[in-house]
Amino acid sequence: MITQRGWRPPAPPIGAQRLMTGIDPHGRTIDLDSHLSQWGAMPPSSLDRSFLAEVEASGLRGHGGAWFPVATKWRSVSSKGMARPTVVANGAEGEPASSKDAFLLGSVPHLVLDGATVAASSIGARRIVLYIPARFVDPLQSAIRQRARLGLDPVPIEVATAPDAFISGQESSVVNALNGREAVPSFVGVRSIRTRGVNGHPTLVQNVETLAHVALIARFGSAWFRSVGTPDSPGTMLLTVTGRWQTPRIIESAIGSPLEDALGLSQSEAVHYGGVLLGGYGGGWVSMRTALALPLSESEARGVGSSLGAGIAILLGSDSCPLAAMASIVRYLERSGAGQCGPCVNGLSELALLCEALAAHPADLRGSVKPILERCDLVEGRGACRHPDGVARMVRTALKVFGGDVEAHLQHGPCRQSGSFLGFQESGLRTAIGPRRSTARAVGPR
Numbered sequence: 537m538i539t540q541r542g543w544r545p546p547a548p549p550i551g552a553q554r555l556m557t558g559i560d561p562h563g564r565t566i567d568l569d570s571h572l573s574q575w576g577a578m579p580p581s582s583l584d585r586s587f588l589a590e591v592e593a594s595g596l597r598g599h600g601g602a603w604f605p606v607a608t609k610w611r612s613v614s615s616k617g618m619a620r621p622t623v624v625a626n627g628a629e630g631e632p633a634s635s636k637d638a639f640l641l642g643s644v645p646h647l648v649l650d651g652a653t654v655a656a657s658s659i660g661a662r663r664i665v666l667y668i669p670a671r672f673v674d675p676l677q678s679a680i681r682q683r684a685r686l687g688l689d690p691v692p693i694e695v696a697t698a699p700d701a702f703i704s705g706q707e708s709s710v711v712n713a714l715n716g717r718e719a720v721p722s723f724v725g726v727r728s729i730r731t732r733g734v735n736g737h738p739t740l741v742q743n744v745e746t747l748a749h750v751a752l753i754a755r756f757g758s759a760w761f762r763s764v765g766t767p768d769s770p771g772t773m774l775l776t777v778t779g780r781w782q783t784p785r786i787i788e789s790a791i792g793s794p795l796e797d798a799l800g801l802s803q804s805e806a807v808h809y810g811g812v813l814l815g816g817y818g819g820g821w822v823s824m825r826t827a828l829a830l831p832l833s834e835s836e837a838r839g840v841g842s843s844l845g846a847g848i849a850i851l852l853g854s855d856s857c858p859l860a861a862m863a864s865i866v867r868y869l870e871r872s873g874a875g876q877c878g879p880c881v882n883g884l885s886e887l888a889l890l891c892e893a894l895a896a897h898p899a900d901l902r903g904s905v906k907p908i909l910e911r912c913d914l915v916e917g918r919g920a921c922r923h924p925d926g927v928a929r930m931v932r933t934a935l936k937v938f939g940g941d942v943e944a945h946l947q948h949g950p951c952r953q954s955g956s957f958l959g960f961q962e963s964g965l966r967t968a969i970g971p972r973r974s975t976a977r978a979v980g981p982r
Contacts, residue, residue: 582754600743614659628698628705651747702872720874721921779851815845818926883915
């Protein structure tokens with residue numbers, strides 16, 4: 537293996553530009569030669585079970601949406617009896633408002649693959665599966681073959697195609713897809729996946745951004761990683777920002793830094809926006825005033841009723857109707873559900889109709905949003921997965937942040953503002969976008 541010929545540490549990146557260090561301005565992929573020239577080969581110490589202690593010292597949290605301590609998750613998989621675990625690098629990214637995983641897979645795939653190899657070595661796995669959208673399968677297979685010729689990955693890496701669906705990246709959906717079933721969430725909790733997941737083996741499902749951070753921790757250590765960020769959530773994060781510029785952008789910021797700085801938004805420019813949806817379609821709305829003062833961390837976002845989720849900030853233009861935006865998102869999420877329990881099948885459908893009524897036919901609600909809040913109560917915490925919970929949170933926060941718009945609709949009827957939002961061109965507040973669910977298609981040797 538290349539790491540056994542002697543390892544020399546490269547110069548560590550300084551500041552908040554870490555994963556995006558050396559990114560090609562034209563969007564070209566950093567190939568293996570350029571990757572090794574910039575970062576060097578993996579240090580031998582990272583390809584050992586003892587490296588788990590370094591991950592724990594780093595304080596790294598998962599960047600897939602839950603922000604759970606990574607070392608705790610790894611230990612829960614590595615300690616499951618005699619069965620050898622499987623590592624799944626999850627790059628499905630079914631959330632329409634996120635593109636940071638696609639950015640990593642397309643621009644710096646070898647950081648992701650390095651991190652997956654470190655994870656497998658740390659928990660004693662004998663199999664790595666890269667679960668990614670179809671458009672990345674061929675280039676990632678080529679990258680894996682290049683690495684194999686240099687002996688970079690002691691654990692074989694396979695590739696599986698992730699279905700193009702909102703819920704395909706949820707942990708139990710991933711395992712179901714890789715087991716040849718439909719890519720929908722199971723009624724069981726995440727803990728059982730860590731015990732009995734892909735083909736019955738203990739399974740670690742880890743987001744690709746998290747694994748990319750692991751690759752840098754392996755090279756520069758936990759103290760370097762903690763040199764930015766907060767004590768509770770060190771390091772940096774990638775943020776997909778939509779609505780601020782003509783096209784969405786990926787930004788890397790230190791966790792805990794002001795969201796105002798990440799957005800590059802002044803107080804005078806903020807008047808052009810009605811609010812920010814943090815965490816994506818299953819996240820929560822915050823007012824511009826709150827957003828500009830908010831430190832970029834999951835704990836702070838939860839403190840205002842929202843979430844960073846997988847690192848998403850969507851700015852709503854002041855010329856768009858926020859209630860039409862809310863209604864279009866609810867309808868999309870209703871059509872993207874697994875369809876296996878009452879809250880999704882009936883509850884979200886009724887909630888979508890009520891939100892559409894508030895946006896387009898508010899007289900039907902007879903002066904009150906109480907029916908909408910009652911439906912939120914009925915779906916929240918009662919689903920087979922947390923999909924309905926995210927929908928309810930998004931609706932509750934919209935009604936609160938855009939309370940003035942709610943009152944105006946109820947008293948004076950629907951406004952004439954645009955109902956277009958993030959590519960949803962609404963006609964009667966209906967969208968043609970629907971879920972496409974299937975099992976994952978495995979590619980490559982088993």
